[in-house]
Amino acid sequence: MSSTDYYRILGVARNAGPDEIKSAYRKLALKHHPDCNQGNKDSESTFKEINEAYEVLSSPEKRQVYDQYGAEGLKAGGGGRGGFGGFQGADLGDMFGDIFENIFTQGGGGGRGKPRSRRGADLKYEVAITLEEALTGVKVPVNFDRTEVCQECEGTGARGKAGIKKCPTCHGAGRVQYSQGFFSFSQACPDCGGQGEVISSPCKACGGAGRQKKKASINVKIPSGVEEGAVLRVSGGGDAGQRGGDSGDLYIQVNLKHHVHFERQGRDLTYECPLAVWQAALGGEAEVPVIEGGRIKIKIPPGTQHGKVFRVHEQGMPSAGGKARGDLLVKVKLEVPHDLTPRQRELFEELSNIAGHAPPAHDEKEHSFFKKILG
Numbered sequence: 427m428s429s430t431d432y433y434r435i436l437g438v439a440r441n442a443g444p445d446e447i448k449s450a451y452r453k454l455a456l457k458h459h460p461d462c463n464q465g466n467k468d469s470e471s472t473f474k475e476i477n478e479a480y481e482v483l484s485s486p487e488k489r490q491v492y493d494q495y496g497a498e499g500l501k502a503g504g505g506g507r508g509g510f511g512g513f514q515g516a517d518l519g520d521m522f523g524d525i526f527e528n529i530f531t532q533g534g535g536g537g538r539g540k541p542r543s544r545r546g547a548d549l550k551y552e553v554a555i556t557l558e559e560a561l562t563g564v565k566v567p568v569n570f571d572r573t574e575v576c577q578e579c580e581g582t583g584a585r586g587k588a589g590i591k592k593c594p595t596c597h598g599a600g601r602v603q604y605s606q607g608f609f610s611f612s613q614a615c616p617d618c619g620g621q622g623e624v625i626s627s628p629c630k631a632c633g634g635a636g637r638q639k640k641k642a643s644i645n646v647k648i649p650s651g652v653e654e655g656a657v658l659r660v661s662g663g664g665d666a667g668q669r670g671g672d673s674g675d676l677y678i679q680v681n682l683k684h685h686v687h688f689e690r691q692g693r694d695l696t697y698e699c700p701l702a703v704w705q706a707a708l709g710g711e712a713e714v715p716v717i718e719g720g721r722i723k724i725k726i727p728p729g730t731q732h733g734k735v736f737r738v739h740e741q742g743m744p745s746a747g748g749k750a751r752g753d754l755l756v757k758v759k760l761e762v763p764h765d766l767t768p769r770q771r772e773l774f775e776e777l778s779n780i781a782g783h784a785p786p787a788h789d790e791k792e793h794s795f796f797k798k799i800l801g
């Protein structure tokens with residue numbers, strides 16, 4: 427029986443599973459690949475051994491024969507194949523799968539540019555502003571947590587220049603050649619992720635991550651006329667990228683605080699104007715607030731009904747960007763007095779007697795307020 431021990435060559439236990447065997451093989455194959463060890467005869471023969479061992483141990487049938495009869499048994503009963511001339515169909519397919527998986531999981535389109543670099547996460551925060559602030563536009567301080575590049579190591583994750591050393595696997599190239607039979611592949615080095623460098627001594631401040639959580643504060647300029655729920659993007663304001671990747675963006679959602687007087691409907695503002703019954707009946711003037719502050723007077727014609735809307739031009743909100751203002755819509759809300767004084771009661775009773783409990787003749791169709799309270 428041959429003394430060739432395939433398990434020892436791959437450095438795995440006799441009961442190792444297929445995944446364990448595959449991963450041991452890949453590590454060794456990369457390490458001893460002739461392209462990485464040019465002119466080294468020992469490496470070349472080791473590489474051959476590794477491939478031979480893997481071919482047997484990765485095939486359940488061959489492994490079984492080998493376990494029972496050793497390498498000699500395989501040669502004898504190998505169906506005249508004569509030795510181990512490289513990879514066969516199934517194994518090659520496997521290898522393709524592996525390599526593509528590798529390239530994709532390491533990102534960076536196969537290792538060009540910034541290998542293993544990753545864009546930082548986008549962040550989203552909400553701010554609430556008043557309607558007055560939405561009218562004029564406002565700068566709002568936004569305080570939030572984000573991940574920033576570590577100041578101590580400037581994102582390298584290493585303690586000073588001496589904390590970084592050339593990757594021993596790829597010798598600084600960042601890529602490793604990998605060939606089987608006619609096929610030759612190049613892939614990002616699995617040990618340094620294509621950086622060509624590895625951290626030998628991690629940065630104390632960030633523990634090697636190259637990034638740290640920080641409290642950030644920025645002033646966000648919210649434009650005049652901003653809509654409820656509008657989302658502003660601060661490009662690059664999110665989490666810092668990894669290994670030189672771009673920062674994510676910061677999204678600020680603008681909410682409007684409830685206003686004591688106004689409701690917003692697009693560019694228009696609505697105000698509910700309370701009027702006493704006699705004010706509405708007799709007509710006159712009413713004072714209404716405006717968004718800039720202060721009040722203006724509007725005319726109330728005699729016989730004004732509940733729900734009537736008066737439009738005050740250009741006292742609404744501007745469109746986004748600050749031009750063309752909407753209107754202020756003043757909606758009449760008739761207020762029926764409760765807790766009448768004796769004198770008031772007297773007058774209402776007199777009014778009731780004069781009207782004879784009949785609805786006003788001129789206003790049959792409209793839902794007359796007087797009809798309701800006096801009828």
Ligand SMILES: [Zn+2]
Pocket residue numbers: 576577578579580581582583584629630631632633634635636637
């Ligand atoms: Zn650091």
Ligand SMILES: [Zn+2]
Pocket residue numbers: 593594595596597598599600601615616617618619620621622623
């Ligand atoms: Zn490397």
